[in-house]
Amino acid sequence: MTSKLNDQTISRRAARMRASEIRELLKLLDRPGMVSFAGGIPDPDLFDIEAYRSAYSEALSDGDRSLQYSTTEGYQPLRRWIADYMCRKGVTCDESHILITHGSQQALDLIGKLMIDPGSTVVTLAPTYLGALQSFSAYEPEYRSVRFQNGVAETNVTAARVLYLVPDFANPTGETLSVEDRKAALALARRAGAIVVEDAAYTELRFEGENVPPIAALDIQESGSIDDSCTLFCGTFSKTLAPGLRIGWICGPTALLQKLTLIKQASDLHTATINQQVTFRVAADNFEIAVEKAKVVYRKRRDAMLRALAAYAPEGLSWTSPAGGLFVWITLPDQIDSAKLLEKAVERNFAFVPGAAFYPDGSGRNHLRMSYSLLPEDVIDQGIKAFCDLVREEIA
Ligand SMILES: Cc1ncc(COP(=O)(O)O)c(C=O)c1O
Incomplete structure (x- = not known):
């Protein structure tokens, strides 16, 4: 039996809601070996x-x-x-x-x-x-x-x-x-x-x-x-x-x-x-104890990400240097679309969130968000290296 529900039979506000393509792509992140900078969720090892x-x-x-x-x-x-x-x-x-x-x-x-x-x-x-x-x-x-x-x-x-x-x-x-x-x-x-x-x-x-x-x-x-x-x-x-x-x-x-x-x-x-x-x-x-523990872990990971970006980034890439939190925001050269870049990244087993999702008007296609919250420092280093290699290829 097919459902009688369609965009004409539900409220206008619900009809406007769409699952994002990005969220669909990010479902692939459970694949073994995937290095995901996408999540931004807390590290479960910190839960007491x-x-x-x-x-x-x-x-x-x-x-x-x-x-x-x-x-x-x-x-x-x-x-x-x-x-x-x-x-x-x-x-x-x-x-x-x-x-x-x-x-x-x-x-x-x-x-x-x-x-x-x-x-x-x-x-x-x-x-x-x-x-x-x-x-x-x-x-x-x-x-x-x-x-x-x-x-x-x-x-x-x-x-x-x-x-x-x-x-x-x-x-x-x-x-x-x-x-x-x-x-x-x-x-x-x-x-x-x-x-x-x-x-x-x-x-x-x-x-x-x-x-x-x-x-x-x-x-x-x-x-x-x-x-x-x-x-x-x-x-x-x-x-x-x-x-x-x-x-x-x-x-x-x-x-x-x-x-x-x-x-x-x-x-x-x-x-x-x-x-x-x-x-x-x-x-x-x-x-207070929980906050102190979390800060020690996330700070080391933030440092690892910023160190790796400084070491491997090609000319034309820029990024923020956060004094806390879980995210680094990266700006690509204008001609690179981060949603397209994500498709190639997933083939190479790493992922991030393309920037457009964060703009009310869907602009910002040459930006992306990286989170360091879940990954050990050596994995962050290798993942950022793979990311920078991919961007370098795109620029060439
Ligand atoms: C800026 C911001 N606000 C609110 C939330 C929602 O958090 P929660 O509902 O778990 O308190 C999040 C979650 O990632 C967030 O990043």
Whole structure:
């Protein structure tokens, strides 16, 4: 029997959703011997399985509460832990300003539902995080781009609903916005009547240099209190503890959080009770240790990738030098299309993510994203050598 479903019988927004060709190609990455720089997921060897085993066991021994429905806002001790963490970053708040979400990906979806009507303007850097574009696109915005340069926001946008930024070690570029650029972002949001969505997925993974204050903290300094601020800070335990439990949060002004809570309630009632309890226990005991361990591992891999690029890159290739996070962004000579290059790369058993996926308008074909998060240093070295050899052949 054939399905009666087709693009005319489902919603316009779902009809517009397409699986990307790239994701299809990346399914080949499970092939034995494949060196994949594509993923960008945390190294599973960093997951503290014993800490999780005992935290689940303790949560279950507390009685049936861990298996019961719970409030949409989230598990109170975890919200309090997160509020303390936010205060340490200069985001003065209490637990009433924290909504627990199903990863920060759900936060982006809830914010899209809260802020975006069809045709609303969403401002992003180009390139930006592909998953944010996927979440927001369901609500049919118009995308406009902004560039920050020495504390100036370069854009001709005058009105917008959302300014979305990954200020620390961005996915996909690895770049960090300076404090001046963050202030310019806030000023732009105020002028345009937008909220800032500050996606802090990689903030903890700084390998060197001074922390830059979150936009949410700068906003509170300027506006006087979190309830007068216009920033929604999206945090996550995915890159520090483990992504599989799907625990993230939104921190922001009460008026917006109340609406977001209603939207979440309609979507999933609440985030899994036991996973919140377990995350609280593991974070309370292990957060700083886990972050330190992750930084040591990822820093060595970042160094290996930058060393290999410096050693093997042909003339005409350039790349970012991230001070943290999981990604290096590579720019090829103009004439090389990174999606076509990927097909050849896969034949030679290595892979990366072509750049166009990260641009709202699908441009950026001569860029690509490499992640060093999963590979040992010697494999990174050989993989980058193979990549540079391929690019050299393409240039010739
Ligand atoms: C910039 C950025 N934001 C959000 C996410 C989603 O993370 P999670 O839903 O696991 O918190 C990711 C995942 O890779 C990301 O790179």
